[in-house]
Amino acid sequence: MKRSSILGLVVIAIAIAVIISTYSSSSTYGNFSDAKKTTSELHVVGHLDKGKELYYDATKDxxxxxxxxxxxxxxxxKVVFTGTKPxxxxxxxxxxxxxQMIGTEFHASTILMKCPSKYTQDKLEVTEAKAKTADI
Structure with a gap:
């Protein structure tokens, strides 16, 4: 085979490997029932239950x-977030x-909030121990 043919096959193989690794590492959306069945990270969409207590005590932890x-x-x-309250x-x-679920609690590594706004739809993203804001 010619060197250019071999080089072309190597480039195609690398491209296929990159595509497969991208799709396999991406997390999926689900609900709390799905989170109980899997050990990988999962995105869960929901609404804050305002009738239940929020617990955050900055003086203790x-x-x-x-x-x-x-x-x-x-x-x-119940959701546990190891970071500051947004x-x-x-x-x-x-x-x-x-x-992911740990026991009966969902341990969140990232919180993305859709905040109400009169003119735009703002979203805030909060990750462990630091806060980021992004306008979308």
């Missing part, structure tokens, strides 16, 4: 925040949690 979320199927679960968390319309 500034990196522990727990609350209850109802997913889109109506199943409620600003205006109670005002969020919708929450996207990334994490």
């Amino acid at each position: 500034a990196n522990y925040f727990s609350f209850f979320v109802k997913d889109n199927r109506g199943q409620e679960c 600003q205006d968390f109670e005002k969020s319309e919708q929450i996207v949690l990334t994490g």
